[in-house]
Amino acid sequence: MxxxxxxxxxxxxxxxxxxxxxxxxxxxxxxxSRMLKCSKQQNKLQENDNCPPLSVIMVTKDSASMLKENLPAILEQDYPEFEVIVVNDESSIEDENILKILGHTYQHLYRTFIPKTARYVSRKKLGIAMGIKASKYDWIVITEPYCKPTSKNWLRNLSRNFTPGTDIVLGYSNYESEKGLFAKRIISDMLLLSMRFLGRAIGGSPYMGIGRNMAYRKEVYLSHKGFHNQLPLLRGDDDLLINEISNKRNTKVCLSSDSIMRMPLPESKKQWKEEKIGYEVTGNHYKGYTxxxxxxxxxxxxxxxxxxxxxxxxxxxxxxxxxxxxxxxxxxxxxxxxxxxxxxxxxxxxxxxxxxxxxxxxxxxxxxxxxxxxxxxxxxxxxxxx
Known part of the structure; x- marks a missing residue:
């Protein structure tokens, strides 16, 4: 017994x-807790006059409806000098038609495309690389066709952090609020993820970024040889790149209420889970202990x-x-x-x-x-x- x-x-x-x-x-x-403190501090800051020219880059693939809905909100930003470069990845004709129509109204919208012959490389990374190569300005802002800024001052708030010694600025993004437990679950999940990686960055230990709302200098991208270290992987154009080039001195975080990016809920739970598993894949390549x-x-x-x-x-x-x-x-x-x-x-x-x-x-x-x-x-x- x-x-x-x-x-x-x-x-x-x-x-x-x-x-x-x-x-x-x-x-x-x-x-x-750092994200909350940082947000409160930044919301008290006065209007930003530090507005160096910048290039907004996104890669589209069969996203015509999203481009029509979200791209004008980016093109109409209250910002003195910027360009928007959309890289078309073998999309249907609708994407190109939307871009042509918007191009007649917005002279600072430029478009290019990924050649159909491009093989044996992540097309998303190739698209971003092509956009950066075509860009005119030193500061590059990365986002997605399905993302929409909550304010016309999105770029102004990001650029507040474009200071000497800063090479990377990380912003916040999350899903649109909708009813249902799945919506609440993935919004909670994205918020906790942001509290982790943005909180670490605020504390001087940046380890990743999300390519819906972030910026970096073209110079640091080129000196790092872009995505050279990640070529075997399909993913990693955002989190792995930031993991490789960021440090406690060159990274800042933008968390004012006007700097937030919103996106629609995934079409299915499976799509969301695939995205999460994708980050599990690239996460195994992170440096450090985070x-x-x-x-x-x-x-x-x-x-x-x-x-x-x-x-x-x-x-x-x-x-x-x-x-x-x-x-x-x-x-x-x-x-x-x-x-x-x-x-x-x-x-x-x-x-x-x-x-x-x-x-x-x-x-x-x-x-x-x-x-x-x-x-x-x-x-x-x-x-x-x-």
């Missing part, structure tokens, strides 16, 4: 749960919940009511801190997800596990150039 020393078990679980609690506080009171650190936070949140439940059950069995109450209060405190930071950050960035984060926070380790399983079970050739 096995003799169980419940007192020893309680002490071990209490110590372990306390350690997980401290780790969670480190993340939420540290990197994850990817491990992010995973560590996710799994310590799960371990904290498990330790709390185990401690509650054991304490109740042993009728240790004070320990049971302490464990429950510790869990409440962790959730209150996490919820407060997340909800305030969501409000600052214009997100309408209210209390859904409570459920997202509990289940996100399972979401993460499903993505890792999806990545492991996929044919790695699906993510390599052909």
């Amino acid at each position: 096995i003799n169980i020393d419940y007192n020893s078990a309680i002490i071990i679980m209490l110590s372990f749960g306390g350690l997980m609690f401290i780790i969670q506080l480190f993340y939420f009171l540290g990197p994850y 990817r491990v650190s992010n995973s560590f936070e996710t799994w310590t949140s799960l371990l904290f919940n498990i330790a709390t439940v185990a401690l509650l059950l054991t304490s109740i069995l042993c009728k240790e009511w004070i320990i049971a109450a302490s464990a429950f209060l510790l869990w409440i405190l962790r959730e209150a801190i996490a919820m407060t930071i997340f909800i305030k950050t969501a409000k600052a960035m214009g997100e309408k997800i209210s209390l859904y984060f409570f459920f997202y926070d509990i289940f996100r380790p399972l979401y993460s596990l499903s993505l890792k399983i999806g990545y492991i079970t996929r044919n790695k050739a699906d993510y390599m150039r052909r």
